[in-house]
Amino acid sequence: xxxxxxxxxxxxxxxxxxxxxxxxxxxxxxxxxxxxxxxxxxxxxxxxxxxxxxxxxxxxxxxxxxxxxxxxxxxxxxxxxxxxxxxxxxxxxxxxxxxxxxxxxxxxxxxxxxxxxxxxxxxxxxxxxxxxxxxxxxxxxxxxxxxxxxxxxxxxxxxxxxxxxxxxxxxxxxxxxxxxxxxxxxxxxxxxxxxxxxxxxxxxxxxxxxxxxxxxxxxxxxxxxxxxxxxxxxxxxxxxxxxxxxxxxxxxxxxxxxxxxxxxxxxxxxxxxxxxxxxxxxxxxxx
Numbered sequence: 001x002x003x004x005x006x007x008x009x010x011x012x013x014x015x016x017x018x019x020x021x022x023x024x025x026x027x028x029x030x031x032x033x034x035x036x037x038x039x040x041x042x043x044x045x046x047x048x049x050x051x052x053x054x055x056x057x058x059x060x061x062x063x064x065x066x067x068x069x070x071x072x073x074x075x076x077x078x079x080x081x082x083x084x085x086x087x088x089x090x091x092x093x094x095x096x097x098x099x100x101x102x103x104x105x106x107x108x109x110x111x112x113x114x115x116x117x118x119x120x121x122x123x124x125x126x127x128x129x130x131x132x133x134x135x136x137x138x139x140x141x142x143x144x145x146x147x148x149x150x151x152x153x154x155x156x157x158x159x160x161x162x163x164x165x166x167x168x169x170x171x172x173x174x175x176x177x178x179x180x181x182x183x184x185x186x187x188x189x190x191x192x193x194x195x196x197x198x199x200x201x202x203x204x205x206x207x208x209x210x211x212x213x214x215x216x217x218x219x220x221x222x223x224x225x226x227x228x229x230x231x232x233x234x235x236x237x238x239x240x241x242x243x244x245x246x247x248x249x250x251x252x253x254x255x256x257x258x259x260x261x262x263x264x265x266x267x268x269x270x271x272x273x274x275x276x277x278x279x280x281x282x283x284x285x286x287x
Contacts, residue, residue, distance in 0.1 A: 007060035101147060150189035
């Protein structure tokens with residue numbers, strides 16, 4: 001397939017591009033770092049007309065919750081207007097859109113486990129922006145697909161991600177701040193499992209308009225920290241701080257639909273964090 005990947009220079013994007021290339025797909029890297037802007041409709045048009053993609057995997061977004069709160073207007077433009085631009089051009093050129101949404105769309109819906117038909121209750125602005133884009137894509141329907149990605153971690157991850165912070169702080173024997181009481185759960189998923197999930201959807205017949213891409217293993221924040229401490233051998237201090245606004249308290253999500261497409265999760269959280277820590281050490285104790 002000929003595939004455009006937006007956000008191709010990010011943590012997920014660069015690893016996805018490498019994986020797609022190994023499967024002999026032809027890739028066009030569309031990223032603001034490379035001078036390609038999803039808010040520039042004319043530039044998008046030229047790229048589609050020249051490259052003639054079969055699929056676009058749309059990862060580009062403002063995903064840092066702190067940045068979204070600080071710069072809500074530009075973040076909204078990137079996440080919602082940018083996605084709308086891509087959807088309209090996909091329809092014009094008959095290209096399949098695979099949209100990177102988020103499992104955070106389920107928020108605190110009190111439905112456990114949540115599947116693709118469960119109610120959405122986004123608790124913060126980033127997830128709300130993804131829901132808006134999902135609604136626009138779902139009005140069109142197949143062959144497009146909204147992929148609800150778990151929070152993912154692994155080698156090359158952003159230093160601001162919780163698993164990265166916990167490993168770094170634990171390795172350096174520094175105090176770890178816990179937002180709230182640490183009993184909130186996440187189905188954090190190794191980045192390579194997310195990538196294999198995306199590729200599964202891309203290569204599968206367009207059948208589903210929404211697919212969860214996540215492990216079904218729920219881990220508390222406290223358990224994540226204990227796992228990091230076990231790997232580093234340090235029993236560093238932890239202190240509770242004010243909880244984050246829009247906190248999700250229980251994340252329990254089904255991946256039955258993705259598994260029915262032949263996907264299998266390769267990493268437990270403990271194995272994935274060990275893999276991440278090994279990378280951290282080999283990479284000069286940085287991500």
